[in-house]
Amino acid sequence: MKLRLFSFMVSCTIAVQAQLVVTVSPVKVAGQKAIVPLALKNNFTEKIESARAAVFLLDEQGKMVGQSTKWVIGGSRDKPGLASGATNAFHLVIASDKRFTSTNLTAKVQFNRVVFDGGKLADVTKEVSVTPASK
Secondary structure: OHHHHHHHHHHHHHHHOOOEEEEEOOOEEEOOEEEEEEEEEEOOOOOEEEEEEEEEEEOOOOOEEEEEEEEEEOOOOOOOOEOOOOEEEEEEEEEOOOOOOOOOOEEEEEEEEEEEOOOOEOOHHHHEEEEEOOO
């Protein structure tokens, strides 16, 4: 009986997680700019009004060589949100004062705010899943 209860609790926890699924594609470098492609899928039952992500660019040694924080969904009245069940792509551009010395960069993406229609906030630590794209 305890095993069944534990299994049920674990499956409920897994079902709650990953309501906003984000896939990070490999970084593309062009001179003084790095482009980080993101694929977003809204698995929530309600529309996401806005979402903000921080992106950290790391070189081969794990040293941070660039960063940016942007609204990747909504963020202003002229940018639409993301409807329930919808997907979207976002290309986050990180500019540098000088050329990137390496083209072998990785992006670490962290969401710090997800706002639903009406102003309710999501728990980004539990409800956002960020994974690298398969090669």
